[in-house]
Amino acid sequence: MKLLILDRDGVINQDSDAxxxxxxxxxxxxxxxxxxAQLSKAGWTVAVATNQSGIARGYYDLATxxxxxxxxxxxxxxxxxEVGLVVYCPHGPDASCDCRKPKPGMLKTIARHYAIDLRGxxxxxxxxxxxxxxxxxxxxxxxxMTGKGQKTxxxxxxxxxxxxxxxxAVAAELIHNSAPLNG
Ligand SMILES: O=P(O)(O)OC[C@@H](O)[C@H]1O[C@@H](OP(=O)(O)O)[C@@H](O)[C@@H](O)[C@@H]1O
Ligand SMILES: [Mg+2]
Ligand SMILES: [Zn+2]
Numbered sequence: 046m047k048l049l050i051l052d053r054d055g056v057i058n059q060d061s062d063a064x065x066x067x068x069x070x071x072x073x074x075x076x077x078x079x080x081x082a083q084l085s086k087a088g089w090t091v092a093v094a095t096n097q098s099g100i101a102r103g104y105y106d107l108a109t110x111x112x113x114x115x116x117x118x119x120x121x122x123x124x125x126x127e128v129g130l131v132v133y134c135p136h137g138p139d140a141s142c143d144c145r146k147p148k149p150g151m152l153k154t155i156a157r158h159y160a161i162d163l164r165g166x167x168x169x170x171x172x173x174x175x176x177x178x179x180x181x182x183x184x185x186x187x188x189x190m191t192g193k194g195q196k197t198x199x200x201x202x203x204x205x206x207x208x209x210x211x212x213x214a215v216a217a218e219l220i221h222n223s224a225p226l227n228g
Contacts, residue, residue: 046090046159047088047089047090047219048090048092048129048155048159048161048166049084049089049090049092049166049169049215049219050091050092050093050094050152050155050167050168050169050184051081051091051092051093051168051169051170052093052094052095052146052168052169052170052171052172052175053093053094053095053131053133054095054171054192055074055170055171055189055191055192055193055194056074056077056169056170056171056189056191056192056212057074057077057078057081057093057117057212058071058072058073058074058077058117059073059074059192060171060193064102064104064105065099065113066099066104066105067109068109068112068113068116071113071116071117073117073120074191074192074211074212075211075213076211076212076213077211077212077213078117078120078121078124079124079213080212080213080215080216081121081124081128081212081216082121082124082125083124083126083220084216084219084220085121085126085127085128086126089219090129090159091126091128091129092128092130092131092132092155092158092159093114093117093130093131093132093133094132094133094146094151094152094154094155094168094178095131095132095134095151096133096146096174097110097133097134097135098134098135098136098137098138100133100136101135101136101137101140102137107135110133110135114128114131117131129159130155130158130159132144132151132154132155134150134151146170146172146174146175146177146178147173147174147175147177147178147181148178148181149178149179149181149184151178152168152178152181152184153182156182163182163183163184164183164184165183165185166184166185167184167185167187167207167215167219168184168185168186168187169187169188169189169212169215170186170187170188170189171188171189171192171194171197172193172197173197173200173202175188176188176197176203177203179203180203185205185207186202186205186207187207187208187209187215188202188206188208188209189208189209189210189211189212189214189215190208190209190210190211191210
């Protein structure tokens with residue numbers, strides 16, 4: 046099974062330091078919807094693992110979060126693809142939950158759902174916590190330059206992190222094997 050796991054904010058959709066609080070604020074990054082659809086049509090299962098502390102902070106509710114993900118599924122379906130399991134952590138930084146990245150709990154949930162070993166599975170993120178979550182379960186950390194990616198790249202990256210301009214470039218690598226940026 047070809048599984049790819051994506052972070053959401055800053056990878057699929059634009060991110061904001063003010064959080065993404067509504068469907069209207071949930072704006073796809075150019076090329077990301079098409080990338081997910083192309084991967085899906087090429088036989089990849091595309092899952093999502095996203096921190097959503099805005100729930101715990103009271104910035105938006107679960108119905109709004111679900112509406113964002115329904116919009117994601119709708120847009121990808123319009124391009125002929127589909128989105129797999131979407132897992133989110135609704136907790137705040139102080140909740141000491143097992144699911145908030147950089148902890149790998151959401152990645153493990155996805156692995157259990159698909160009964161797959163996470164070793165070598167690409168996890169694409171824009172934040173250091175995404176990369177650390179990948180490393181914690183021997184997945185392949187992949188950084189994109191969208192969202193907080195540029196800031197993340199200015200610091201130390203886990204060894205072996207692959208770096209791409211954006212999700213469209215990741216899809217091109219996985220589907221057409223074009224070369225990644227130097228990490
Ligand atoms: O990138 P993913 O995991 O999909 O989602 C990140 C969001 O939940 C928010 O995470 C927050 O971090 P804190 O949760 O406040 O530390 C901030 O970085 C926000 O800018 C960001 O929108
Ligand atoms: Mg992110
Ligand atoms: Zn959590």
